[in-house]
Amino acid sequence: MKLNLALAQIQTKLGDPQANLEKHLTLAKQAWNDGNDLVVFPELSMTGYALQDLVPSVSCRPAHDDPIFGHLLDASRDIDMVVGFVDEDSRRRFYIASAYLSQGEVVHVHHKVYLPTYGLFDEGRFFAPGNAVRAFDTRFGRFGMLICEDFWHASPPYLLWQDGADLLLFSSASPGRGLNGEPKLESSSWVEHINRAYASLFTTFVAHANRTGFEDGLNFWGGSTLFDPNGKLMAQGPYFEETVVNTEIDLNQLHRTRARLPLLRDERPELVERELGRILHGH
Amino acid sequence: MDINLSIDTGLVRKILAGFIKSEIGRVGYSKAVVNLSGGIDSAVSFALAVEALGAKNVLAIRLPYKTSSSDSLEHAQLLIDQFGAPSLTVPISDMVDPLIAREPGMSQVRKGNIMARTRMIVGYDQSEAFHGLVVGTGNKTEILLGYTTLYGDSACALNPIGDLYKTQVRQLARALEIPEAIVAKPPSADLWSGQTDEGELGFTYEDVDRLLYLLVDQRFSPEDCIEAGFKEKFVRQVLERVRRYQFKRILPPIAKLTNRTVGYDFLYLRDWGT
Numbered sequence: 347m348k349l350n351l352a353l354a355q356i357q358t359k360l361g362d363p364q365a366n367l368e369k370h371l372t373l374a375k376q377a378w379n380d381g382n383d384l385v386v387f388p389e390l391s392m393t394g395y396a397l398q399d400l401v402p403s404v405s406c407r408p409a410h411d412d413p414i415f416g417h418l419l420d421a422s423r424d425i426d427m428v429v430g431f432v433d434e435d436s437r438r439r440f441y442i443a444s445a446y447l448s449q450g451e452v453v454h455v456h457h458k459v460y461l462p463t464y465g466l467f468d469e470g471r472f473f474a475p476g477n478a479v480r481a482f483d484t485r486f487g488r489f490g491m492l493i494c495e496d497f498w499h500a501s502p503p504y505l506l507w508q509d510g511a512d513l514l515l516f517s518s519a520s521p522g523r524g525l526n527g528e529p530k531l532e533s534s535s536w537v538e539h540i541n542r543a544y545a546s547l548f549t550t551f552v553a554h555a556n557r558t559g560f561e562d563g564l565n566f567w568g569g570s571t572l573f574d575p576n577g578k579l580m581a582q583g584p585y586f587e588e589t590v591v592n593t594e595i596d597l598n599q600l601h602r603t604r605a606r607l608p609l610l611r612d613e614r615p616e617l618v619e620r621e622l623g624r625i626l627h628g629h
Numbered sequence: 630m631d632i633n634l635s636i637d638t639g640l641v642r643k644i645l646a647g648f649i650k651s652e653i654g655r656v657g658y659s660k661a662v663v664n665l666s667g668g669i670d671s672a673v674s675f676a677l678a679v680e681a682l683g684a685k686n687v688l689a690i691r692l693p694y695k696t697s698s699s700d701s702l703e704h705a706q707l708l709i710d711q712f713g714a715p716s717l718t719v720p721i722s723d724m725v726d727p728l729i730a731r732e733p734g735m736s737q738v739r740k741g742n743i744m745a746r747t748r749m750i751v752g753y754d755q756s757e758a759f760h761g762l763v764v765g766t767g768n769k770t771e772i773l774l775g776y777t778t779l780y781g782d783s784a785c786a787l788n789p790i791g792d793l794y795k796t797q798v799r800q801l802a803r804a805l806e807i808p809e810a811i812v813a814k815p816p817s818a819d820l821w822s823g824q825t826d827e828g829e830l831g832f833t834y835e836d837v838d839r840l841l842y843l844l845v846d847q848r849f850s851p852e853d854c855i856e857a858g859f860k861e862k863f864v865r866q867v868l869e870r871v872r873r874y875q876f877k878r879i880l881p882p883i884a885k886l887t888n889r890t891v892g893y894d895f896l897y898l899r900d901w902g903t
Contacts, residue, residue, distance in 0.1 A: 527633065530640070563792075
């Protein structure tokens with residue numbers, strides 16, 4: 347089975363969901379016209395990244411009666427979409443969120459679990475952390491979504507793998523940093539390195555949509571990638587340039603790779619559970 | 630201890646030209662203004678602005694004082710000719726001298742600050758006339774050392790080279806084909822005759838960049854640096870400069886009274902809404 351996946355490494359307008367919505371709808375239509383089944387947008391694609399005190403004024407609800415999501419859900423009747431947004435829950439807490447939309451419905455919402463609050467990052471000041479990592483079923487198979495810092499930690503991708511995800515959909519608004527004599531920033535090298543590692547270790551597909559553009563002095567480096575279950579780079583977008591990267595996923599590669607390398611079959615999560623229980627609780 | 634100040638100039642050019650284009654374009658402008666001193670920093674900012682916006686959209690301004698070195702003026706002209714940008718020469722002596730004349734015996738530092746701030750006034754005036762934003766020319770070394778005139782040469786709308794050490798600016802300058810006469814000459818604020826940065830600071834950029842790279846970028850302790858062979862006096866002197874001049878790197882503190890105060894808990898990027 348083939349899945350045509352588009353990675354939309356877009357620039358966003360900071361704090362202007364309406365303008366960003368229009369870009370989403372245009373690009374989703376374009377991705378569909380190009381024959382794609384699914385289009386993945388970056389972290390906080392509906393709002394921009396460094397929101398600070400804008401957070402409460404740009405939130406939306408992943409529901410049909412929401413002015414932003416109403417349009418997105420309509421668009422998802424043609425093409426499945428992953429969109430990044432600020433989710434405000436019923437207790438008025440704000441989350442960095444990604445929603446998977448398909449055939450006019452919200453299939454799954456992920457709240458970013460790890461909020462970097464160090465160095466140039468200040469997410470913990472403005473957002474509540476998510477509290478769950480769950481895979482979900484789509485019309486193409488079982489997938490999982492993570493947002494940026496979530497996959498800088500090894501455990502969320504591991505949990506999604508154990509929960510049945512065969513395609514990991516990562517989205518980021520990753521500020522470029524770490525300059526040296528190499529033609530690639532350290533942040534880009536690091537993210538590519540770990541994404542390749544997850545694909546290899548979990549014999550799974552790993553897609554990453556990373557945004558482009560600038561916010562004040564921060565650059566976002568794009569370079570979205572797709573790795574296959576062999577850890578092979580199947581597609582990569584250009585660095586720093588806004589574009590939609592069209593990729594094709596042959597889901598039967600899971601069959602071939604896992605026949606060769608049965609890491610999933612041989613994984614022992616019950617051992618992990620037992621040892622974590624001992625480490626955390628002393629029994 | 631690995632000290633690696635080399636940069637990939639192609640990558641840096643791509644990011645910095647993109648930064649200039651984005652940060653000027655999103656506020657509704659398409660042009661820039663750069664005060665050209667004839668030195669390497671303003672040459673690099675100017676060349677990057679040309680790369681981002683096209684030569685016709687970058688106004689180069691030469692601002693000589695009567696004691697400025699003739700090299701400065703000529704080197705600035707070399708750049709203007711090489712890149713083909715519109716230019717303006719505004720001698721500042723007539724603006725500066727009446728103020729200096731009010732107080733006979735005024736110190737060189739005060740005179741230098743008056744010159745730097747006068748050049749800022751001209752740059753910002755041309756910003757309005759040319760409808761371009763003022764592109765800054767301060768590098769990471771001088772920002773960290775506070776070797777700059779507050780509201781003078783430090784004033785700008787955006788700064789593409791403020792995260793590059795002086796020795797890295799030199800690498801970028803060569804990639805941008807800045808004339809070797811500019812790249813190779815001793816850096817100087819040219820505020821008085823014979824002034825050089827390294828003479829005034831008391832150390833070379835090469836040495837201080839290596840030290841700052843360890844202290845700031847790599848988070849080594851002063852003791853680590855001394856152990857690695859840097860003289861203790863030099864390390865302490867540099868650290869003290871970095872601390873003492875923090876005020877030049879931030880907006881003036883506002884006394885907090887209410888629940889929401891600009892600078893503390895009224896937090897928005899400049900790119901808010903764009």
